[in-house]
Amino acid sequence: MTAPRAVREAGRAAVEIFGDNLLCSFVGGSYARGSNKQTSDVDLFVVTARSDHDRERLLAERLRDIHLAAGLYFDHCGEILTLDTLTTLLAFTEHCVAAVPAVQRSACYLADCPLSVFRKGDVVFKFLGDPKTAVHDPVGLLPALEARAAAYFSAWPMPRVQECKGRLRLPPGSPQQRLADLWQSRGATEAWTDTPVGIGLERWFGIELPARSEALHQTGSATSPALGGADCPLPVVATLAAQCLAFLHTEPEGHR
Secondary structure, eight states: OOHHHHHHHHHHHHHHHHGGGEEEEEEEHHHHHTOOOTTOOOEEEEEESSOOHHHHHHHHHHHHHHHHHHTOOOSOOOEEEEHHHHHHHHHHHHHHHHHOGGGGGOOOOSSSSHHHHHHHHHHHHHHHHSOOEEEEOTTOOHHHHHHHHHHHHHHSOOOSSOTTTTTOOOOTTOHHHHHHHHHHHHTTSTTTTSSSSSSSTHHHHSTTHHHHHHHHHTTOOOOSOOGGGOSOOSOOOTTSOSSOOOTTOSOOOSOO
């Protein structure tokens, strides 16, 4: 299978698997920008009306098979969000950068703290603002989302690559470190989709985000990242851990 065919097959898979539940799908990333390399992965973006983890898992497995057949690198199945989760995530991302501008220059994808969630939202905004191919938009959802992304980057210009990416470390023994270890252990098993790989995202970035957003606004603004980027820039107050704002996640084990 060629890479261009893999792009077409990925878009077709979303339509076939989700049917009437599919509100919008497209392929973004390097293939849409025309900057793909020989083994670039296919970045699929899917918005559904309601959560359906069985079909989300089926799409993730199909995408992995497509990548393997095309000889492409695969470690992530793109982004599959319900419209409610997408709306909540975008609102949190907007509120987070307004409350703590220092997050613009920091990067953490290690767990589910607000800095990690912010970076997930930033990635989603980039998907929405960037070129697209294999577009399926039967209800006309994309124009409003693209306009929201354009407004976001106009207000908060972001570098595509964060200068501190890879430098942050989770506190040893913290709930967030245990959660990250749990996700990593699942990655090589049949439970690999029971992690934030792009499906079931309402479990990770859903109902708690409004409460977290409110907590950020109560802390006061932080405008500069920590020296060297090894520490989290989020303010430290009574309910905020030094590197993980994990006050709503005291028990990370099990399915979520």
